[in-house]
Amino acid sequence: MHPRNPYCSPPDFKELAMKYPEFRKHAKQKLSGKIGIDFTDPAAVRALTTVLLKKDFNLEVELPPDRLIPTLPLRLNYLLWIEDLVNVSHPVSDRKSVHGIDIGSGACCIYSLLGARRNNWHFTSTEADEINFSSSIQTVQRNGLNENITLLKVAPESLLVGNISTDIIYDFTMCNPPFFDIDDFGPKSRSEKRPQPICPKSGGSSSISEIAVKGGEVRFVQQLIEDSVTLKNNVRVFSTMVGHKASLSPIEDLLKKTGVASFTKSEFHQGRTMRWGIAWTFREDVALSDLSSNNPKKQTTKPLIPFKYLVHRDTWTEHHEYSVVCVMAKIIDQLQELKMQVKRVSEGKSRRVAEFTAKENTWSNQRRRRRAEKQRSNEESGENCLQISEEPEPKKAKVDDEVASGPQKNDSFFLKGLVIVEKSPEDNDAIAAYVQWLEGGAGRESTNQILQYLKNRLFTNDEHDPKTTTIWRPPSRYYHYQGYCDVYQLFKVLDDKRLLHAL
Numbered sequence: 001m002h003p004r005n006p007y008c009s010p011p012d013f014k015e016l017a018m019k020y021p022e023f024r025k026h027a028k029q030k031l032s033g034k035i036g037i038d039f040t041d042p043a044a045v046r047a048l049t050t051v052l053l054k055k056d057f058n059l060e061v062e063l064p065p066d067r068l069i070p071t072l073p074l075r076l077n078y079l080l081w082i083e084d085l086v087n088v089s090h091p092v093s094d095r096k097s098v099h100g101i102d103i104g105s106g107a108c109c110i111y112s113l114l115g116a117r118r119n120n121w122h123f124t125s126t127e128a129d130e131i132n133f134s135s136s137i138q139t140v141q142r143n144g145l146n147e148n149i150t151l152l153k154v155a156p157e158s159l160l161v162g163n164i165s166t167d168i169i170y171d172f173t174m175c176n177p178p179f180f181d182i183d184d185f186g187p188k189s190r191s192e193k194r195p196q197p198i199c200p201k202s203g204g205s206s207s208i209s210e211i212a213v214k215g216g217e218v219r220f221v222q223q224l225i226e227d228s229v230t231l232k233n234n235v236r237v238f239s240t241m242v243g244h245k246a247s248l249s250p251i252e253d254l255l256k257k258t259g260v261a262s263f264t265k266s267e268f269h270q271g272r273t274m275r276w277g278i279a280w281t282f283r284e285d286v287a288l289s290d291l292s293s294n295n296p297k298k299q300t301t302k303p304l305i306p307f308k309y310l311v312h313r314d315t316w317t318e319h320h321e322y323s324v325v326c327v328m329a330k331i332i333d334q335l336q337e338l339k340m341q342v343k344r345v346s347e348g349k350s351r352r353v354a355e356f357t358a359k360e361n362t363w364s365n366q367r368r369r370r371r372a373e374k375q376r377s378n379e380e381s382g383e384n385c386l387q388i389s390e391e392p393e394p395k396k397a398k399v400d401d402e403v404a405s406g407p408q409k410n411d412s413f414f415l416k417g418l419v420i421v422e423k424s425p426e427d428n429d430a431i432a433a434y435v436q437w438l439e440g441g442a443g444r445e446s447t448n449q450i451l452q453y454l455k456n457r458l459f460t461n462d463e464h465d466p467k468t469t470t471i472w473r474p475p476s477r478y479y480h481y482q483g484y485c486d487v488y489q490l491f492k493v494l495d496d497k498r499l500l501h502a503l
């Protein structure tokens with residue numbers, strides 16, 4: 001999973017069932033007591049996608065019954081990688097807006113919808129299938145995104161050339177191509193019966209033209225590479241998703257033969273489903289190979305372990321309601337006071353996730369600031385006169401703050417992280433707050449500092465005691481596995497499996 005994917009933690013099905021009647025009718029209680037759905041039932045999977053789009057992205061979508069159902073974790077993995085590519089290829093300081101091309105919009109132009117809603121990006125989205133095209137148009141209108149998304153009905157034998165404007169420099173192209181070779185579905189002899197198309201493992205309702213094409217995905221991507229040569233000056237980064245591992249090597253060979261300036265790959269893991277992304281550019285000023293070192297597989301020998309704090313009722317300073325919703329609301333207030341941008345990514349009653357982005361370090365040296373404040377108040381009340389002359393000069397403190405904030409990773413942000421607040425899985429009477437490092441700052445330590453900051457402001461009893469923040473460890477019953485990191489990985493796997501069952 002991409003570290004910014006909000007579905008790194010699975011959705012709360014019980015909450016979805018309580019909130020949305022259209023989902024409730026598909027929800028079933030399992031023997032374990034948990035709420036789930038039948039993932040082989042397309043109607044249930046369709047209901048899940050539509051309610052998640054509504055709840056987490058404020059998007060109203062109706063999916064036709066006989067077309068591919070986009071599953072959100074996978075689509076977000078690809079889109080978040082595109083966000084990374086755009087950041088590498090078109091720095092924030094140089095851009096006024098971002099315009100991408102989505103080849104094959106599908107039934108609700110899912111990538112364009114999410115990209116427009118999340119980032120206010122502009123899209124030109126093409127589609128060859130009549131039902132998908134008209135359904136996408138209705139979706140864009142329903143969500144008031146006509147300014148951001150232009151849909152084009154195109155001929156199935158065309159991809160980019162002839163379909164896009166050559167007066168614009170687009171930031172990227174993206175594409176989830178039909179993976180299969182249409183000939184694999186045909187009868188081998190006249191006497192043989194034509195087999196049913198292989199639909200996605202669960203909840204499949206796709207039509208054959210959505211998932212299969214002559215020559216399969218390698219032929220499709222070959223045509224895309226040929227088109228990219230023609231349009232090399234019109235697009236900063238070309239990309240495609242790949243559905244079969246075996247397709248990667250022929251596609252890479254084609255890119256090398258074509259003489260692209262650089263290319264990069266990524267893996268998209270979502271439960272047991274694996275997909276890949278390949279991106280290339282003809283521009284010498286865009287170094288896509290730099291992004292390869294950020295490939296999660298190469299980068300993470302250690303898992304990203306969040307810092308955790310248990311909020312107990314008696315340490316909750318606010319006399320507001322002691323609930324996940326209220327704790328998260330107060331944390332968001334604090335982060336906003338620190339001049340951070342906060343994006344709510346998941347809004348459940350028993351679990352909430354928010355992404356924060358800091359442009360600079362506004363949280364460190366808080367202890368020194370508190371000491372200075374205390375000194376000031378002591379001074380005012382006549383106590384501890386000796387320390388008056390040691391009060392730090394404001395100017396010096398400012399310089400230190402700048403040093404503490406360190407170099408900017410790029411112009412767009414200094415640090416990104418996630419805050420997750422949920423009913424503690426280990427302690428029924430507590431609410432757990434996790435702060436997860438994603439990118440930038442002084443690595444994970446920055447998120448520990450932020451958690452300290454939050455603790456000092458929101459929870460009374462253990463102020464000034466940094467030791468009470470813990471790195472999250474799994475419950476002791478799992479200790480017999482090989483060490484914490486492995487156990488953590490195991491948890492991630494369990495989570496992913498739960499997610500896989502869910503999506």
Ligand SMILES: C[S@@+](CC[C@H](N)C(=O)[O-])C[C@H]1O[C@@H](n2cnc3c(N)ncnc32)[C@H](O)[C@@H]1O
Pocket residue numbers: 068069070075103104105106107110111126127128129132154155156157158159176177178179209210211
């Ligand atoms: C696997 S689906 C992906 C749909 C959507 N992007 C998603 O991820 O859910 C492929 C889509 O590409 C469309 N398609 C196939 N050939 C195309 C072409 N030459 N130009 C535009 N769309 C095409 C299909 O109709 C189908 O909607």
